[in-house]
Amino acid sequence: MAMLHIVNKSPFERNALKSCLAHALAGDAVLLIEDAVIGAVSGTSLASELQAAMSEQAVSIYALGPDLSARGVSEQRMLDGIQVVDYAGFVDLTVANEKTQSWL
Amino acid sequence: MKYTLMVNEGPYQHQSSDTALQFARAALDKGHEIFRVFFYHDGVNNGTRLAVPPKDDRMLQKEWSELAEKHGLDLVICIAAAQRRGLMDASEAKRQGLTADNIAPGFRISGLGQLIEGGIESDRTLVFGD
Amino acid sequence: MAKKFIYLNRKAPYGTVYALESLEVVLIAAAFEQEVTLAFLDDGVYQIAKGQNPKALGMKNFSATYNALGDYGITQFYVERESLAERGLSEDDLMPIVYEDEDDDYAEKPSVRVVSRAEMAQIMADQDVTFSF
Numbered sequence: 001m002a003m004l005h006i007v008n009k010s011p012f013e014r015n016a017l018k019s020c021l022a023h024a025l026a027g028d029a030v031l032l033i034e035d036a037v038i039g040a041v042s043g044t045s046l047a048s049e050l051q052a053a054m055s056e057q058a059v060s061i062y063a064l065g066p067d068l069s070a071r072g073v074s075e076q077r078m079l080d081g082i083q084v085v086d087y088a089g090f091v092d093l094t095v096a097n098e099k100t101q102s103w104l
Numbered sequence: 105m106k107y108t109l110m111v112n113e114g115p116y117q118h119q120s121s122d123t124a125l126q127f128a129r130a131a132l133d134k135g136h137e138i139f140r141v142f143f144y145h146d147g148v149n150n151g152t153r154l155a156v157p158p159k160d161d162r163m164l165q166k167e168w169s170e171l172a173e174k175h176g177l178d179l180v181i182c183i184a185a186a187q188r189r190g191l192m193d194a195s196e197a198k199r200q201g202l203t204a205d206n207i208a209p210g211f212r213i214s215g216l217g218q219l220i221e222g223g224i225e226s227d228r229t230l231v232f233g234d
Numbered sequence: 235m236a237k238k239f240i241y242l243n244r245k246a247p248y249g250t251v252y253a254l255e256s257l258e259v260v261l262i263a264a265a266f267e268q269e270v271t272l273a274f275l276d277d278g279v280y281q282i283a284k285g286q287n288p289k290a291l292g293m294k295n296f297s298a299t300y301n302a303l304g305d306y307g308i309t310q311f312y313v314e315r316e317s318l319a320e321r322g323l324s325e326d327d328l329m330p331i332v333y334e335d336e337d338d339d340y341a342e343k344p345s346v347r348v349v350s351r352a353e354m355a356q357i358m359a360d361q362d363v364t365f366s367f
Binding site: 001003015019025099101102103 | 351355366367
């Protein structure tokens with residue numbers, strides 16, 4: 001019954017990711033796409049919040065690889081625990097999670 | 105899986121049309137079915153055939169048309185949103201007393217009920233927007 | 235079997251067209267015999283705020299339409315309490331949206347329910363289809 005939350009805006013510009021994490025339930029997945037991948041980088045002011053979501057809230061966090069590459073973010077610079085997927089992986093996430101919700 | 109995709113932003117200004125297109129390709133490659141792509145808000149602008157982007161840029165409208173032709177996709181433009189923004193097919197242009205139409209091949213103009221029907225008929229409904 | 239549709243509203247009205255065109259989808263959705271829920275959170279709570287008057291903008295005031303949705307069987311408006319509080323608002327700042335309950339001698343009942351963030355998360359999780367605007 002899990003949900004795939006899709007966030008596409010930088011957390012430094014909009015509150016979509018913050019609001020998403022405040023509503024995600026244990027077992028849910030969050031996929032960062034487009035400008036939201038900026039939030040997947042390690043050492044940001046959001047890092048501890050994302051880590052808490054993964055470890056305490058049991059939410060899985062993914063980032064879309066093509067969007068990371070486009071913005072020059074190498075996988076080495078990603079926050080530990082965030083998993084990188086390509087578009088095929090994005091599709092698989094929508095299959096694995098029964099529901100999807102976009103945080104526009 | 106059967107999918108309905110909703111695209112809420114026009115081409116170029118936002119990435120949402122690109123992301124939806126890449127998602128649709130990846131889903132089709134995996135053997136899934138795209139029941140419908142519904143274009144709403146400024147997303148209706150993905151369906152103009154009059155866009156002429158620079159040669160070194162992608163041609164999003166054409167890419168949607170080609171994907172539709174290759175896979176028999178149902179690309180639906182919301183009529184209310186289209187009328188606000190000047191997207192017309194030949195019959196609607198005639199009905200409105202306009203002299204031109206601009207809808208791209210593979211797209212059709214219809215009502216919001218098509219979106220709800222997509223949500224009912226599909227296993228997954230995804231929204232791509234701003 | 236009817237599916238559960240939720241319409242997620244997180245943006246203020248007038249600055250963008252999302253609120254108005256979301257409402258247009260909801261009006262059509264009413265004809266489909268599916269379960270319809272409206273969620274207002276983050277800046278979306280301003281969509282059903284009292285006293286809207288966009289006249290000087292040259293725009294249509296569509297806020298009265300929310301109160302008409304009850305006639306179409308759309309009676310589940312969930313508003314997030316934390317979103318209100320963060321914006322210095324309370325339930326009193328919202329329009330009194332009501333519906334007539336056919337099963338209770340057409341008694342007028344409130345459509346708006348203010349819920350906590352945790353309750354909102356459960357309401358979201360309970361849906362089949364989520365339309366975001």
